[in-house]
Amino acid sequence: MAAGGGGKPSADAGAFDASDAEIDRRDAAGGEDLEALRARAGTLRRELDAVRTLIAGSLPEELYTTELFRVALLDEPAVEARRRELEREIAAGKNDLRRTRADAGDADDAGLAETKAELDRAIAGLALDLAGARLTFLRESKEQRAAVLDAEARHRRLAAEKEAAGEARTRAAGQERAAEEARKKALDEAESSREASQRALANERARAEGIRGAQATLRRELADAREALTGAERDHARTLFELADAARAAGTGSAEADALYEKIVAALGVARHDLAGELATYASVPPAPRYVPDPDAPPAGHDARSDLARSLDHDADELDTDRRNLGWDRLDAAVERVSTINAERLALIERLGADKRDEVLGVGDEGRRQFGREVDQVRLVTRWAWVSRMRTLGRARAALTDPLVLGTMLTRVLALIALIVLARTVRRRGPATITAARALLTRILRRRVLVTPLSTILAIVAALLGELLFLAVVLALPTLVGSLSSSPVLATLHGVLVAYAVYRLAIAAAHRGIARAASAGVAKLDEASSEKILRSVRVVGRYALAVTVFLVLSRAVLGRGYLYHLASRFAWLGAIPIAAVLIRGWRDDISARYLRTRDTGLLADAVRRTRERWYGFFVAVAAFLVVLASFVAGSARRFVLSFEQSRKALAYLFRWRLERRADDQAAPHVAAVLPAEVRDLLADAPVVGESYALDRFPGMDRFEAALATWIERGGLGALLVVGRTGYGKTSWLNAAATHAGEIPITRINLDSRPTAATLAATLAGPLGCDGAADLAGLAEALRAGPRRLLLLDDIQNFFQRGVGTLETWKAFTELVTATGDRVFWLAAIAHHPFEYLTWARRGEDVFRDVVHLPAWTEREIAALLVSRTQQTGWEPIYEDLIVDRIEGVDATQLLSTSQDYMRLIWDYAEGSPRVALHCWASSLVPEEGRRLRVRLFRRPEAGFLEKLDDVQKFILAGVIWHENVTAEEMVGALRFPRARCDDTIARLRERGVVREQGERYRITVHWWPAVIRYLRRKHLIET
């Protein structure tokens, strides 16, 4: 700024004055700008300090987040937008800062400009820092921002309360002074009164004013206490906020977390102490001073004295209420403080280091201290619940006067009633509905694989309907009644109810399961045992329920603290006495069961000797463990064996082990000559009603029904039996003959392949129609003859692959059609020819009723072999097949080995009883004492088949495709040269793959499984 000189004005004085004024104006304007800039810088600095305080985990004293961030902190999109805005601000701020620094060098007005530039730079720097700090805070998690908002709201409330308390104190002080003056005045009046009555009246007024003064004093004290409370609460809130922030920042398993835990426990101790003090104080609140008029006082201004008394009474009531409210607020604040700190402690327990955690939750000194603290907590919570009972009831009563609350409650009660009615209705009508659903499912799905599991599920639902409904109702309660999280008591009750509902369901499921097992005879349980098991299940269930309820209650009262963890970790210990009780109760059954399965050995002797002794209990424990292990192993085995592929895998494994052992022993396999009676009974020929024949003829009922219908009503009588080689087609026809009743029966076995021209001649002889020259004649003769049952075996010989070779079959079907009302045609055909026929004729056939003989199951094959062997009167010995022999052989091992071997045979035979009998007979080596030593049968050398070339492969397949075939037929079917066919067949005969029977070739029983598997692998047959 330029200084003005004195003296005569010069020529350019006007200009000088004007310039000076301009400078003054600029100085003034510059001064105002500087003030504004300084104010701006101050504001920015305060805001920056406040944001940094927030980031550091504390609440700022003056500024709130609404002013600091100008965004709703819980609105994620808004926060995100603000973050982007701040990022832009930061980028722009950096440019501003660079520019202001550059401008600083160009300033022409040195003094002012420099100051202004400095301020500009400072403001730009502060704005940049503030934007960075804001961005840092806004990048915190939403939970953290919510915590800040909560703390801030509390801070605001407490500030408002403090202000109100201050005003109340001022008012009370004024009232106190006024009352004191009025009392003094009344006393003066009393002294100056000449009459006793006036003096008495003045004294009475002075006493009343004294009471008013005491009330004012109390009001002031209450205001002081309220102000102190809000101050303390603000301090506590700040401390809690900082603790929570530190807890969030502490890493899991870190030393900081461990140290913070100690700090929190100390704070909790103080808070609990405060709470205990508040509880004691709340229980002993003295009443406010009250004015009781002197009955001896002379009458005067009755209304005035009554008004005074009423006014003082009213004030006393208000003071009592204020006092109680203050006490309650102090108590409430203490409880909340304890709860908040305890919640932080519980959350921190999960993040303590392993050592610290073990120390805190263990049974050492620290654990005992934890236990003591939690017991104190329980005591405090109980006292708090008792103290707050009337207040809670009062609040509930007050809430009920609100029509909206009342309406909501009514709606929920109605929903609850509707739920109960619905549950009762479902309970009543459920079984019938489930039965109908099962029937519907069976109709719709039809596939057994789906229907069976669904039916099982529905049956389980029907059996447990009541318990399931109870559980469903309990689980649905929160939805109907509203969230229970706002009411810890209701939430706890609900948790207990859920545990009880699950307990009921578990017990009922166990009961039903046992009853089902008992009724199905699977577990061979009688009613008493079933009840006993049910009682045992209840014992276990009740213990589990008790533990669960304890956990629910301890979590509700104390959180997942010491007691909760203690119960969780050591609940299993309760299983020991329960197991002891159960084993004691089941001791006799365990011993009996053990001795039934293992009657020899040290443990068995001990069990027998100690059954009547007290220490037999310990032996029973050992026996129980063995029985349990055996049960688990048996169950696992049964489960695995319920799958066919598993059985096949086991069979393969067993064979592999046997073969490996045989290789190790290098024992040559010598085919044994069986005694005639054994050989006859184990022959693989079809059965004709022998006593040892198993009554296994699937579809026989269909034949009987069809035959009866045909006899009664006429129509076309035709039924086809389809089966693989050795599955029992011929035996089936034999059995059918015995089931046919009185009807005349004729049987024809086709051992050659007739042509269409020779068909009549082939059939006429056996049918007793020798005069029939052609099919028409034969049909006429059959129609003229008696009604009869005709059994035709091997009708695959009516066709073969080749051009014109289906003519015989067509002629045959025409004959069946023409004579079906007089002759019941029961025919048997091999599987692969039938498959070809069905494919070639695309389902167009006279035999609409077809019985497919299924493969024999493992159980049926075993039954066949065992029954035939028993008929021989010789005893099979399985000792040579035991692969895990260590020392001695027990009955269980022998039984298991025999089962494994039966499974092996079943697997190898592909369910064919003929092959199974052949393998079984090949396995037996007779020895003295009418014993048959069972050894692994020798399989054909499958490597031979692998060496076959393409032509030989097709010739082998041709035999299977036709079931039996001549060399000439093979040439026609496969169109290979005759010499090649003859050569291949000769080779196959030499190796025993095929056998010749009247110029027709068939696969031998010995090679049949190997050939079938080989052709499947080569994709020449599919099934």
Place this chain on the structure above:
Amino acid sequence: MDPTAVKDLNVVDMIRVSGVISGAVALFVTWFVVRLLTGVFTRLGNQFAHRRLALNQVATLTRFVMYLGGIAVAAGLAVNLSKEVVLALTGTAAVTIGFALKDLAASVLAGIIIIIDRPFQVGDRVTFGGTYGEISAIGLRSVRLVTLDDNVVTIPNNKFLTDMVSSGNWGALDMLIQMDFFVGVDQDVASAKRLVEECLISNRYVYLQKPWVVLVNQVIQGEYFAVRLRAKAYVLDVQYEKAFETDVTERVIEAFREHGVLPPAVLHRRVAAAALGASVGVPAPA
């Protein structure tokens, strides 16, 4: 990323001398194992013919994964691939692959797509760009196709991304075979059809689990009106495709000859009975 680390990159420093040898050994081991596995899978395929295509598919997948893995291991051993190097080379590699090796990269990626998308498998009979044959290998870069006259055709994988390819059996051993037989319009079509049916269904290579059909249509064959008998059936294994066609054709010709069914010809012909046998399949003289 530290920019100086990239700036200081030196190709020579990136190569590990000992790693080059190890990488070469890794590549050799990979090649050897792949050969071994291919042989095992081939033998298994011959043993279990009904699972041959599935085994081929597994072999292809294994080969693919092993080669990619082997190259990755070899590269990891031979080149010092620190994080900075990988990051720095990524862009360079992208540009290099984009311009210099784009066809190769496209083929490798196409190979992966073929493995995942499976438009065909090893063992399938496919037609691609007018070439028909059996897929013998699906490699990292190309697909090998063996034509029926035993030529090996190599097709870059990326061609399959844009061009149409048809698979006759698509992962199955069996395949539909279609054969046309022509007879004169004056012939007994019903009889001819029955003969074609019998020849078709009696064939040793025919697959019984899928249906067959013979369709009749009238067409102009050469200069003559003709009845076309179109036989459709599945061959039980694609390797018998031509044998199946041959056998059916032989049977049909023989049956036509036996039953006097004549091929297409100018109508109102007069053919000597003796000439019937030799005229099947060849237009008879008017």
